[in-house]
Amino acid sequence: MDNRWVLVRKARVFAPEDQGIRDVLMGAGKILALSEPDALSSGSFDVSVVEAEGRWLVPGFVDALTHITGGGGEAGFGSRTPPMRLADAILAGVTTVVGALGTDRHGQSLGVLHAECMRLRSLGLGAFMYTGSYHLPPVTLTGDVQRDLVLVEPVIGVGEVAIADHRGSQPDVSGLARLASDAWVGGMLSGKSGRVLVHVGPHAEGLDLLFRVAAQTAVPLHRFYPTHVNRNKGLFEQARQFAQQGGTVDMTASTNESLLQSGEISCPAGLQFWMEAGLPVHALTFSTDGHASLPVFDAQGQVVGVEMGRMDSLHRALKGCVQAGIPLETALQPITVNPARILGLKGKGSLAPGQDADAVLLEPDTLNIAGVWIAGRTAVWEAEQYIQETFG
Ligand code: ZN
Numbered sequence: 001m002d003n004r005w006v007l008v009r010k011a012r013v014f015a016p017e018d019q020g021i022r023d024v025l026m027g028a029g030k031i032l033a034l035s036e037p038d039a040l041s042s043g044s045f046d047v048s049v050v051e052a053e054g055r056w057l058v059p060g061f062v063d064a065l066t067h068i069t070g071g072g073g074e075a076g077f078g079s080r081t082p083p084m085r086l087a088d089a090i091l092a093g094v095t096t097v098v099g100a101l102g103t104d105r106h107g108q109s110l111g112v113l114h115a116e117c118m119r120l121r122s123l124g125l126g127a128f129m130y131t132g133s134y135h136l137p138p139v140t141l142t143g144d145v146q147r148d149l150v151l152v153e154p155v156i157g158v159g160e161v162a163i164a165d166h167r168g169s170q171p172d173v174s175g176l177a178r179l180a181s182d183a184w185v186g187g188m189l190s191g192k193s194g195r196v197l198v199h200v201g202p203h204a205e206g207l208d209l210l211f212r213v214a215a216q217t218a219v220p221l222h223r224f225y226p227t228h229v230n231r232n233k234g235l236f237e238q239a240r241q242f243a244q245q246g247g248t249v250d251m252t253a254s255t256n257e258s259l260l261q262s263g264e265i266s267c268p269a270g271l272q273f274w275m276e277a278g279l280p281v282h283a284l285t286f287s288t289d290g291h292a293s294l295p296v297f298d299a300q301g302q303v304v305g306v307e308m309g310r311m312d313s314l315h316r317a318l319k320g321c322v323q324a325g326i327p328l329e330t331a332l333q334p335i336t337v338n339p340a341r342i343l344g345l346k347g348k349g350s351l352a353p354g355q356d357a358d359a360v361l362l363e364p365d366t367l368n369i370a371g372v373w374i375a376g377r378t379a380v381w382e383a384e385q386y387i388q389e390t391f392g
Pocket of ligand 1: 199200228
């Protein structure tokens with residue numbers, strides 16, 4: 001495999017809607033054409049042809065929350081999580097990441113997060129970031145949330161700001177409303193989403209604070225984008241109400257047995273419930289929370305270890321959804337077109353001429369990944385990595 005233009009022939013294309021059998025031409029970082037089989041000829045161009053008959057081509061996965069620089073661990077410096085590597089993303093079909101700081105705004109910094117975004121972009125990965133952290137008042141790059149959004153191109157919103165969590169700064173209605181307005185105006189001026197990604201912790205108050213902001217101020221619910229809403233049943237019920245009132249919510253795909261046993265709702269179960277309840281699928285996303293530390297509990301609820309959010313959790317969630325009988329084009333929405341639209345990531349999340357050439361080829365029987373393209377370049381083929389980082 002090399003990095004010439006690529007013609008993927010006779011794949012069944014899910015864009016994410018089912019488009020049937022198509023030939024897809026990718027070059028100069030973009031999808032150039034999506035046509036009936038055999039309608040395209042390579043002509044005078046040097047094109048690498050991929051025979052994909054019997055396989056499914058889907059948009060590259062868009063991850064709305066990844067700790068790309070790693071993060072502070074919850075059990076001291078020894079439990080700090082490592083930065084995400086390119087391989088972590090591409091081998092798992094993730095072609096766009098949105099980085100966030102999280103709990104540790106001291107041992108990590110927005111400057112490093114910005115540099116890491118640009119490094120990943122230089123390799124062809126889609127990379128964006130949130131300004132701020134768990135904490136209010138927010139840390140920023142330029143001294144001001146609005147200025148970060150207007151002047152720093154990869155910054156698309158603020159987050160993840162923590163509520164209902166002992167690790168947050170316990171924001172109040174006016175503080176959160178002010179932040180959301182600042183972010184929204186910054187987004188208006190720069191043509192970005194300007195949403196506030198909200199980390200929702202395990203405390204019983206859940207989304208109460210966001211509902212209070214919407215009821216008591218001029219800030220509507222949809223300015224907030226709460227994540228981890230599958231943490232427990234009570235919070236998931238609030239998320240349902242949030243979506244019914246026009247909001248969008250994010251479920252965390254990284255999980256483990258102990259979290260599921262303690263009441264966490266898996267992404268497939270969540271999407272199934274969402275559909276059965278007639279809730280809008282366009283208002284739901286899954287993210288990896290990649291490289292965040294995940295506590296492991298014993299039967300008595302004591303923390304006995306720490307794991308890390310995994311970049312392959314979106315792919316696992318997709319498999320789980322399809323195994324549960326959810327149509328592929330529906331199961332793809334929370335990991336492709338929905339996060340791209342909600343976060344205003346232009347060129348991302350769908351397969352169409354003019355969109356960025358980020359795509360994943362799946363085996364239809366197993367949904368295993370056969371190939372991945374980022375910015376039109378072959379990143380993965382038959383489980384082998386074809387784009388390498390400068391320093392291995
Ligand atoms: Zn979080």
